[in-house]
Amino acid sequence: MAMATPSGSGQPGATGAMVDEQVDGDGVRRRDFISIAAVSTAGVGGAMVLIPLISQMAPSKDVLAQATTELDISSLLPGQAIKAVFRKQPLFVRNLTPQEIAEAAAVPISSLRDPQSLAERTKEGHANILVTMGVCTHLGCVPLGVAEGENKGEYNGYFCPCHGSHYDTAGRIRKGPAPTNLLVPDYEFTSDTTLVIG
Amino acid sequence: MSFPWARAYQPKAPLMRYLDEKLPLPRFVYNAVGAGYPVPRNLNYMWNFGVLAGFCLMLQIVTGVVLAMHYAPNALVAFDSVEHIMRDVNWGWMMRYVHANGASFFFLVIYIHIFRGLFYSSYKAPREMIWLIGVVIFLLLMATAFMGYVLPWGQMSYWGAQVITGLFSAIPMVGEPLQIWILGGFAPDNAALNRFFSLHFLLPFVIAGAVILHIWALHIPGSSNPTGVEVKAESDTVPFHPYYTAKDGFGLGIFLLLLMTFVFFLPNALGHPDNYIEANRLATPAEIVPEWYFWPFYAILRAFTFDFILPAKLWGVLAMFASILLWFFLPWLDRSPVRSGHYRPLFRKFFWFGLIPAMAILFWAGGAPAEEPYVMLSQIATAYYFLHFLVFLPLISWIEQPEPLPYSITEAVLGEDKKAVLGENTAPAT
Ligand code: HEM
Ligand code: FES
Numbered sequence: 150m151a152m153a154t155p156s157g158s159g160q161p162g163a164t165g166a167m168v169d170e171q172v173d174g175d176g177v178r179r180r181d182f183i184s185i186a187a188v189s190t191a192g193v194g195g196a197m198v199l200i201p202l203i204s205q206m207a208p209s210k211d212v213l214a215q216a217t218t219e220l221d222i223s224s225l226l227p228g229q230a231i232k233a234v235f236r237k238q239p240l241f242v243r244n245l246t247p248q249e250i251a252e253a254a255a256v257p258i259s260s261l262r263d264p265q266s267l268a269e270r271t272k273e274g275h276a277n278i279l280v281t282m283g284v285c286t287h288l289g290c291v292p293l294g295v296a297e298g299e300n301k302g303e304y305n306g307y308f309c310p311c312h313g314s315h316y317d318t319a320g321r322i323r324k325g326p327a328p329t330n331l332l333v334p335d336y337e338f339t340s341d342t343t344l345v346i347g
Numbered sequence: 348m349s350f351p352w353a354r355a356y357q358p359k360a361p362l363m364r365y366l367d368e369k370l371p372l373p374r375f376v377y378n379a380v381g382a383g384y385p386v387p388r389n390l391n392y393m394w395n396f397g398v399l400a401g402f403c404l405m406l407q408i409v410t411g412v413v414l415a416m417h418y419a420p421n422a423l424v425a426f427d428s429v430e431h432i433m434r435d436v437n438w439g440w441m442m443r444y445v446h447a448n449g450a451s452f453f454f455l456v457i458y459i460h461i462f463r464g465l466f467y468s469s470y471k472a473p474r475e476m477i478w479l480i481g482v483v484i485f486l487l488l489m490a491t492a493f494m495g496y497v498l499p500w501g502q503m504s505y506w507g508a509q510v511i512t513g514l515f516s517a518i519p520m521v522g523e524p525l526q527i528w529i530l531g532g533f534a535p536d537n538a539a540l541n542r543f544f545s546l547h548f549l550l551p552f553v554i555a556g557a558v559i560l561h562i563w564a565l566h567i568p569g570s571s572n573p574t575g576v577e578v579k580a581e582s583d584t585v586p587f588h589p590y591y592t593a594k595d596g597f598g599l600g601i602f603l604l605l606l607m608t609f610v611f612f613l614p615n616a617l618g619h620p621d622n623y624i625e626a627n628r629l630a631t632p633a634e635i636v637p638e639w640y641f642w643p644f645y646a647i648l649r650a651f652t653f654d655f656i657l658p659a660k661l662w663g664v665l666a667m668f669a670s671i672l673l674w675f676f677l678p679w680l681d682r683s684p685v686r687s688g689h690y691r692p693l694f695r696k697f698f699w700f701g702l703i704p705a706m707a708i709l710f711w712a713g714g715a716p717a718e719e720p721y722v723m724l725s726q727i728a729t730a731y732y733f734l735h736f737l738v739f740l741p742l743i744s745w746i747e748q749p750e751p752l753p754y755s756i757t758e759a760v761l762g763e764d765k766k767a768v769l770g771e772n773t774a775p776a777t
Contacts (some may be wrong), residue, residue: 288513
């Protein structure tokens with residue numbers, strides 16, 4: 150039958166199309182299905198390629214492997230602070246004096262921008278050891294106040310010189326543009342004087 | 348497309364005729380920037396800066412490819428490899444100084460180019476698409492320059508990367524994971540440096556592609572001009588070559604004199620001395636300032652110091668991005684049918700006594716420490732900036748009575764245009 154058409158010089162394409170139209174009758178050809186299926190498969194496949202392309206930019210295994218740091222704080226006396234490195238970022242550890250603890254406790258929690266008590270920011274039994282990231286929560290500068298003689302800001306804790314954020318003795322934001330308190334990382338005491346961070 | 352009277356390309360030499368048949372590249376050049384492209388006869392030097400920007404891009408690519416031959420994108424050695432370029436590589440110091448100062452001059456040229464667009468309302472129909480692509484180019488340029496500045500891995504490089512990627516952390520929910528993803532770590536390090544190098548190499552070529560689209564879109568209506576009156580007849584135009592190749596060439600000479608004065612006599616005047624100190628992740632410099640060309644945006648970022656529904660930090664970031672994204676809407680915010688500021692008395696007042704002083708204050712305050720009076724000044728200027736585009740500009744185009752326009756470019760230049768008297772369709776009486 151197909152051979153009877155003038156154009157039907159044995160081309161399979163022409164014949165196939167005619168047969169499809171006869172089969173469905175409503176204008177939908179088998180070829181439409183094949184087109185849609187092929188394009189969607191290619192589309193989904195193409196979208197899948199984005200997964201490795203995006204994920205390769207996330208921190209690699211070796212960067213994640215540096216994710217814990219061990220610290221010995223046996224020589225840290227009250228009133229002193231040290232700077233360490235955790236995940237390639239500065240970490241502050243401070244041994245608070247009773248007076249500094251009292252200062253932090255005297256502030257009504259509800260008056261704070263990021264309400265938290267000193268107890269919530271330290272471990273039980275170690276209320277004098279304040280461990281925070283040394284990364285200003287505004288845009289990430291390193292605040293001053295660890296080394297002796299550095300500007301500790303108006304609240305006797307840390308002061309960020311970049312845009313003027315003042316933190317108190319519990320590392321809580323009190324004045325300036327930073328939105329939240331200095332971050333307390335996950336850590337634990339493995340002995341009375343050993344910290345494992347991360 | 349071009350005007351009907353555009354000169355046709357007619358190669359005479361057999362080689363050129365052969366080439367025209369096989370690969371009509373010379374024909375393309377002839378019609379794009381040669382005698383086959385008619386341009387308004389009255390362009391002033393403000394119209395020089397597009398060509399200068401194109402030149403800057405080529406200069407950055409050439410010097411950049413040379414630097415990349417000697418630079419090592421690894422946090423351990425990046426800083427030293429830049430010193431190696433400066434001291435050991437033949438002419439390395441010159442390549443680097445041209446590249447670093449070239450970036451500054453690129454921005455200077457782009458800012459004048461944008462200023463031209465704002466004053467003469469070049470963004471208006473039929474040239475909206477040219478303007479939109481231009482804003483995209485500007486955003487790409489900012490990203491490229493930011494990542495380039497990280498590469499020498501000095502103190503400003505490092506802390507600039509920290510602060511600028513920190514902007515993303517202001518976004519609610521996804522902000523912090525996004526920042527970690529961008530950096531490939533918890534702070535700038537090797538991963539960040541490497542990808543910034545890769546992208547810093549790539550983006551200029553993306554910019555080059557966008558520039559081609561920019562010029563393609565330009566060649567459909569052709570250039571605007573200082574009167575803002577569209578080209579009507581052949582007497583309004585001259586061929587690009589030799590008229591504007593000569594004019595732009597002269598401008599380029601002046602530009603090179605200026606650039607080379609900096610390269611040879613003031614090579615570090617536009618940079619920050621702290622960037623000659625190697626990156627130190629444990630100590631922030633006393634004061635972080637970006638390169639001068641980012642100052643207005645940095646001032647807007649820091650102008651938000653109070654929480655109002657959203658935290659101040661997020662407001663600052665939103666406003667900074669909005670201050671540029673706003674430009675995308677300019678063709679529809681300014682509804683006046685008159686283009687040139689020369690014929691818009693009210694627009695002109697707000698432009699010279701409002702927008703320009705506000706921009707000047709933002710430039711100045713962005714480079715100053717985050718203290719009073721700079722913070723208050725940037726707050727006022729930021730407020731004016733947004734009011735100008737979102738409120739004043741639409742209002743001005745509503746109430747303004749423009750001054751009379753010349754009939755044609757020819758009349759504006761020669762004082763008379765015979766067609767203006769006879770009517771456009773009247774045949775000359777000869
Ligand atoms: C859109 C054009 C470009 C701009 C605005 C730009 C901007 C910059 C800036 C501001 C620096 C820092 C300069 C310094 O303080 O030392 C830089 C460095 C660098 N750029 Fe570019 N650049 C561009 C194109 C390119 C291209 C196309 C390449 C390579 C193919 C490149 C390769 C480099 C290299 C290797 C460095 C590090 C060496 C150095 O610090 O001098 N740049 N770029
Ligand atoms: S980064 Fe600390 S105040 Fe901005």
